[in-house]
Amino acid sequence: MGPYLLLVTGQIVVFSFFFSKTLKRKENKDQILFIILFCCSLGLISKLIIQFSNSAVNFEYGISSTIGFSTFAFLYSKHIFSQKPIRRVELICFSLPFFSTAIIFMIELLFNKGIAHYQGLAKAIDFYVFNFRRFILAICFLGNIYLLVKYWDSVKKRARTNEIGLALSFICYNFFLCFLISSSLLFKPFDYQFILYLGLASSSIIVLLIVYFRFVNPYRDSLGLSVQTASRLSGDMRKTNEEKYQKNSAKIEGLRPLVAQIDELMIKEQPFLNPEFAHSDLAKSLSISNHDLSIILNNLMDSNFYQYINSKRVSYFIAHAHRIVQEDQNILNLAYESGFQSKSTFNKYFKMETGQSPTEFLKEKVSKIS
Incomplete structure (x- = not known):
């Protein structure tokens, strides 16, 4: 007892x-x-x-x-x-x-x-x-x-x-x-x-x-796709790709027009707002293979899929950050709207893109308005 x-x-x-x-x-x-x-x-x-x-x-x-x-x-x-x-x-x-x-x-x-x-x-x-x-x-x-x-x-x-x-x-x-x-x-x-x-x-x-x-x-994703691991993997991928495709520059140049097509797709349709948007979804939208999309991102855009998509999400958040200041909205609510699935991923990529935490960024924005 x-x-x-x-x-x-x-x-x-x-x-x-x-x-x-x-x-x-x-x-x-x-x-x-x-x-x-x-x-x-x-x-x-x-x-x-x-x-x-x-x-x-x-x-x-x-x-x-x-x-x-x-x-x-x-x-x-x-x-x-x-x-x-x-x-x-x-x-x-x-x-x-x-x-x-x-x-x-x-x-x-x-x-x-x-x-x-x-x-x-x-x-x-x-x-x-x-x-x-x-x-x-x-x-x-x-x-x-x-x-x-x-x-x-x-x-x-x-x-x-x-x-x-x-x-x-x-x-x-x-x-x-x-x-x-x-x-x-x-x-x-x-x-x-x-x-x-x-x-x-x-x-x-x-x-x-x-x-x-x-x-x-x-x-769970940190076992293979944490920000730090993704950075190391992307670095290894770039090195591997440079060796692998240095003799195939003609194919890379042939894919270059798709860079503008990717940027146009992001502006018009904003598929990154869907938290489930994946590498294969983007490849399918462009009617190319996953392999060719990796070539474009790694060799022509100096990025990988996760970095590129999350940078677009950060840009969307920044473009709409005035709603938090003017309408007294919640930071996380807008982060989820931008396509992020978790607070930790949002904070990491936001700091990676801007060098500031979301709170620091918003304080600076408020001070400029006032």
């Missing part, structure tokens, strides 16, 4: 720590994810301890990782869909359900025997405990549906990004939890093992979703 109590206390401490940090920030989605990640991780460990120690613990009175997930997953989705900072009043309101479970836990722990003497209080607490999870899950799920409807156009444009993917996964999983808990009403009273396994599965899936979308997927 001791390790379980220690971990439950840890959930409260970790939640409170990151909650206080989140209140101080305007861009606070990372702190929200850490709240969900650490609380669910500690919740997972605490339930594993119960499983292997066969401790008799009343889950209904424990700290609810499910409530913490549902409320803060809703806030995360709201932030990602709307691209607006979460207000402090929203953070405080959506933290109350989790803190309320902590209060019930402390009451049950400290006054367990005393509560039995007050039947009215005991019944009120039981009613709260047995229905509160379902109510919060249902409210958060309905709120998620509202967000999807309201911001559907924005979501569609960025459907392939990791942040949207994680937010949509949270919504789907919230629906799954609602379904499970609603189904369990048919099997009253709650089965102890059912609640235990549901808690284990919930915590595990949430942790895996966050790790995949926040840490694994954004850096």
Whole structure:
């Protein structure tokens, strides 16, 4: 019982720590994810301890990782869909359900025997405990549906990004939890093992979703196509191409007219605004092979596909940066509109092209206007 109590206390401490940090920030989605990640991780460990120690613990009175997930997953989705900072009043309101479970836990722990003497209080607490999870899950799920409807156009444009993917996964999983808990009403009273396994599965899936979308997927390309690796590869490719095509300059010169055609295509159709636009798509638009396109980019444009396309995206962002200043729009929203799939890729290529971070660039632009 001791390790379980220690971990439950840890959930409260970790939640409170990151909650206080989140209140101080305007861009606070990372702190929200850490709240969900650490609380669910500690919740997972605490339930594993119960499983292997066969401790008799009343889950209904424990700290609810499910409530913490549902409320803060809703806030995360709201932030990602709307691209607006979460207000402090929203953070405080959506933290109350989790803190309320902590209060019930402390009451049950400290006054367990005393509560039995007050039947009215005991019944009120039981009613709260047995229905509160379902109510919060249902409210958060309905709120998620509202967000999807309201911001559907924005979501569609960025459907392939990791942040949207994680937010949509949270919504789907919230629906799954609602379904499970609603189904369990048919099997009253709650089965102890059912609640235990549901808690284990919930915590595990949430942790895996966050790790995949926040840490694994954004850096998956870095195994072979990080900016630094791409630069080294492009350098090696240029050297190889120079050796390979130095005896075939006639073919290279024959492809030169396509350089103007590529630039014209970028100006008229702006295919780079599509985050999924690929090397093969550009080759197909020009009716040439991927190999010939590589020759043009490497030998006639001194670039590679990723550098060229992302430079066009940076140029588009700069051309429309006045909207951020004049219309108080979000930097990331315009970055996604420009065709970038992640904040890290946008920042790296922006600095590569301009020598400044997006924030520094915008501050300089504001100072010139004023």
